Amino acid sequence: MALRIRCVVAPSRFNEFTLMKPAAVNPTFDVEEIRAQFPILKELVHGKPLVYFDNAATSQKPRRVIKAESAYYATINANVHRGVHTLSTKATEAQEAARETIRKHINARHAHEVIFTSGTTASLNLAAFSLGQLLLNKGDEVLISGMEHHANIVPWQLACERHGAVLKVIPVTDAGELEPQRRNDATGSATDLFTERTKVLAVSHVSNTLGTINPVKKLIAEARKRGIITVVDGAQAIPHLDVDVQDLGCDLYAFSGHKAYGPTGTGVLYGREDLLERMPPWQGGGEMIDTVTLEKSTWAKLPFKFEAGTPHIAGIIGLGEAIRWMEDYDKAAMAAHEHMLLEHATKELLAMDGLRIIGTAKEKVGVISFVIDGVHHYDLGTLLDQQGIAVRTGHHCTQPLMERFGVSGTTRASFACFNTVDEVDLMVTATRKAVKMLR
Amino acid sequence: MVSNPLTQTQQEIVDEFALFSDWQDKYEHLIELGKDLPLIAAEHKTEANIVRGCQARVWLNAELKNDLVHFTADSDAMITKGIVALLVRVFNDRTPQEILGASTEFVDTIGLRAHLSPNRANGLSAMVDQMKRYALAYSAKS
Secondary structure, three states, rough: OOOOOOOOOOOOOOOOOOOOOOOOOOOOOOHHHHOOHHHHHOEEEOOEOOOOEEOOOOOOHHHHHHHHHHHHHHHHHHOOOOOOHHHHHHHHHHHHHHHHHHHHHHHHOOOHHHEEOOOOOHHHHHHHHHHHHOOOHHHOOEEEEEEOOOOHHHHHHHHHHHHEEOOOOOOOOOOOOOOOOOEEOOOOEEEEOOOOOOEEEEEEEEEOOOOOOOOHHHHHHHHHHOOOOEEEEEEOOOOOOOOOOOOOOEEEEEEEEEOOOOOOOEEEEEEEEEHHHHHOOOOOOOOOEEEEEOEEEEEEOOOOOHHOOOHHHHHHHHHHHHHHHHHHOOOHHHHHHHHHHHHHHHHHHHOOOOEEEEEOOOOOEEEEEEOOOOOOHHHHHHHHHHOEEEOOEEEEOOOOHHHOOOOOEEEEEEOOOOOHHHHHHHHHHHHHHHHHOOO | OOOHHHHHHHHHHHHHHHHOOOOOHHHHHHHHHHHHOOOOHHHOHHHHHHHOOOOOEEEEEEEEEOOOOEEEEEEEEEEHHHHHHHHHHHHEEEEEHHHOOOOOHHHHHOOOOHOOOOOOOHHHHHHHHHHHHHHHHHHOOO
16 A cells, blocks of 8 residues: 555554554654744743644644744745746755655656646645536536535535536435445445546545545555546645555645645645646746737646746745755654544543544544534634634535535644643643533 | 623622632632523524534523613523623623623723633624624614
């Protein structure tokens, strides 16, 4: 299995049936050494030390990333790919070095297969708009899943509307896993969700709400057999898993920088060269053209065809640094640490009366969504904040998924490598205190 | 019954909350206040009466009785319900003009600033806006 999933650690009650081999937590992993690199962790919230468990929304940034971004502004700020002057050359080199770092990190064949965007949302909008133009005709189908973030639903709805195509949805099981084979109630036979009209499969690698790691490699293989173009929303995977786009076999892979210790406003759309060559541009403007006359323009070569306007140069440089920072650590140890936090939190939270975890897939990253009988997530989030603990509450931009589980929202704790067992214990104690106040 | 001026009710609330130094007592008091909220009648608990902009669901209804605006409300979250109860306590049975002229600084003073911030998750300003819209509608009528 070349998709190297980092979460290979002691089996939990949820993964006892999987083939994941137990591995000892790397003794060299020093969470305190990591914490010392995150200036924000010294902040107080309501007079209490910050416990930051909202990493699935955005992770905190290590000092190296903050420095790289500000060093660009302080020493080489200039527009890229335009000037002949020294600063422009240096800025261009720094940006392109980040592109190469990312290429290597996701194992793309070419650096020009890495397109910079403002985030996963922009990447997926680009994908949906451009693939819609290229592929979708009346009656064609786009297949997504029932656990997608709104960013991987709405752009496809818009594309389907524009081209008269139909959006189909892979159902989600009670455990929060994809159910690609739907049982036909009448005949009892399995219905394949892929049809001869399916043109695009767009699924998340990891669910932002449930933490589920989806079997995207298998789905992609199934889709490719049928000539279906595959798009993966990797926003939640990049900070936790080793992503190898060639091994996955996907056509497009979207992710954000800011959930992977990088700056906000940065993102990537990886695309297979031959597909990107065929895809029409999404946004027009400077940088993305070859020649412009008032009648007709021709497009620049990859990746610039898809990078209209001045990019977020400082952010891209910061993102490159974030990836290099992650690569400086033993990834397996980092993942094992996060998984240990997940298991500990799962065990401690489940000991609470009336608490239910939404998302009990066998393979999960460090995301734990829960509801408590008689307690509104907004109240709980507010009372946790008063105790210095940052969690996300609400629908997490996955309203169809909330409906699937029959809840109006959840409280979600999402872990990063800098979180600790003590912090999990603080959250559990704070939750107990809040529940006592609310019942 | 002749009610206190609106500003006096606000001052009462500020004084009440000044008794609590600790966040827990403050929020426990807020939760208690929510229990005294004049509840919206079931038939008014409609989609149209939901205040947009709150993370928890808030229903708000207003009727004009003897030239005074009478509010009833409910929420599925207890802290939100407490905040609605505070607002209703200040604005209830006032003339539309009094409501339109009122400030809501007291919410800041009592240390609930987080609920005032103008983002999607915090609907306090949405509730105040909705109450003022009712007042505006009734001031046009009366």
